[in-house]
Amino acid sequence: MQEEVSLYELSDDAIHNNSLIAECCFYDFCISVLNLSHNQKKWEIFQNIIENCGWIFDLDSYCIISNRPTSLFFDEQNHLHESNGKPAIEYADGFKVYAHHGTWISEKYGSIPSSQWKSERLLSEENAELRRILIQVIGYNRICKELGAIELDSWNEYTLLKIENYTELEARRSTNPPEPMHLLKMTCPSTGHIHFLRVPPDITSAREAITWINWGVDPEEFEIQT
DSSP states (O other), X not given: OOXXXXXXXXXXXXXXXXXXXXXXXXXHHHHHTSOOOOOHHHHHHHHHHHHHEEEEEEOSSOEEEEEOOSEEOBOTTSOBOXXXXXXXXXXTTSOEEEEETTEEEOHHHHTSBGGGOOGGGGGTOOOHHHHXXXXXXXXXXXXXXXXXXXXXXXXXXXXXXXXXXXXXXXXTTOSSOOOOEEEEEEEOTTTOOEEEEEEOTTOOSHHHHHHHHTTTOOHHHHHHHO
């Protein structure tokens, strides 16, 4: 009967290659400098594991050893990153991971160079972190230009925008007249990051949009409460 192994069991018994490197250096010093006796065949096997293998899962009745990635890319801060339409991590069996400055992203974004990302993806993307990355890469000015956004109102660091050509874009896909899209642009005072949230199209003021996002609480009252 085949033994079943849970993910938790694998993680508990996992040995990362990095943890073996220091041990290998110690053995190398003992062998090369101190000339201590050793089993040459085992020593060669151990060196090959360090040079060619990744994670090692040492289980009771068998051992699983993974290959190293065939490609691995990082940014200046040593975060997983690749922006040219290639995976940040790729293995020989085809498994790959796309990442943008340490954040994992889906293949629909990662397989396209970030310079070619389109602003209209913001209209359908539900993941807040991915929306933040899209805004950061595409840039606010380009987003407003490509989506035909116009400013309806502003209040402090908040701006209410309307996507003019959203109606035209959606009209091509549906026989029903689509509603215009209203977005609240929020600039974080501490980080300068820009965020967008969609609000109902009947909202016409930035303060009203903030109140809607705050579940009916006026922004000034919300600041007092928090």
